Amino acid sequence: MSATVGLPQGMLYHRYGLLWRTFFQELGIETVRSGQTTKEIMDRGAALCVDEACLSAKIFLGHVDALVGRCTYILVPRVSSFGHKRMMCTRFEAMPDIVRNVFRDRGQQFLHYDLDVNQHHDEPDAFLALGTALGCTKKAAKKAYAAAKKEERRRYKERVAAEEALYKKEGMKILIAAHSYVIEDPYLGRPVLDILKGLGAIPIRADLTDREAAVKRSAELSPTIKWEMNREILGGLAAHWDQVDGIVLLSAFPCGPDSMVNEIILHQIRDVPILNLTLDAQSGTAGVETRLESFVDIIHFKEGTL
Ligand code: SF4
Structure with a gap:
């Protein structure tokens, strides 16, 4: 055999x-x-x-x-x-x-x-x-x-192009900063994407980006971070944060690199509402759903569309 x-x-x-x-x-x-x-x-x-x-x-x-x-x-x-x-x-x-x-x-x-x-x-x-x-x-x-x-x-290339096309769509755009294995996992990040879509928002992934360009661009938010995948996400954020209505930082508990990088993001990006969401084995989607609903309401309130 x-x-x-x-x-x-x-x-x-x-x-x-x-x-x-x-x-x-x-x-x-x-x-x-x-x-x-x-x-x-x-x-x-x-x-x-x-x-x-x-x-x-x-x-x-x-x-x-x-x-x-x-x-x-x-x-x-x-x-x-x-x-x-x-x-x-x-x-x-x-x-x-x-x-x-x-x-x-x-x-x-x-x-x-x-x-x-x-x-x-x-x-x-x-x-x-x-x-x-x-x-x-x-x-x-x-x-x-x-x-x-x-x-x-x-x-x-096809996947990045499809993600880039989302910025041109009408509607509330939420940029998700998460590792691919968090956002794509049906038990972790997928429900977050589904909930946001259910709330009428357009979730867009910061990690689906030209990786080499993103690694270079990450220096705009932090010139010292060394973790490759965090740099790709930072680069994706640096390129697009001013084209979205909100940002969700999505991490798996307890992620050392994300805890440091998320602090940097919260410190560097001031003009867009940011939700810091950590998923653990116990967090059912109920708690996550409530936080995402509130976040979307805050954006509507800020933009005068509530
Ligand atoms: S600690 Fe964070 S960066 Fe490291 S494997 Fe876990 S989720 Fe990924």
């Missing part, structure tokens, strides 16, 4: 999912996904994790657990840096070690994707290592990566 690779649908899956799936597909390797986040996945991950871990990390462990025994390997990425002063949160560095330790008695094999530009291991290197670890030739792995990257670029 040929190898199958399990893809946990948490954390970096929301950034690299299409790239990984297309890469494995090009190599003729079957993938198995853990499925959308459910309460069961979240509770299972929380039970496997130390209390201090952020909700996103707990959810990720729940997704790994959902795949154990269903595939030959489970892909657990380690992404550390994209270059000088372009770091990832330490949870992304530690995750392969955490997973190995938590699931050490379950007889599951894990596959690593290791991206650390500061250690001269860039994305093409990471994919080459991934392909050869699965027994593919270097030539086949390079070809599969080139095809997957082309598809990822094409799709991401």
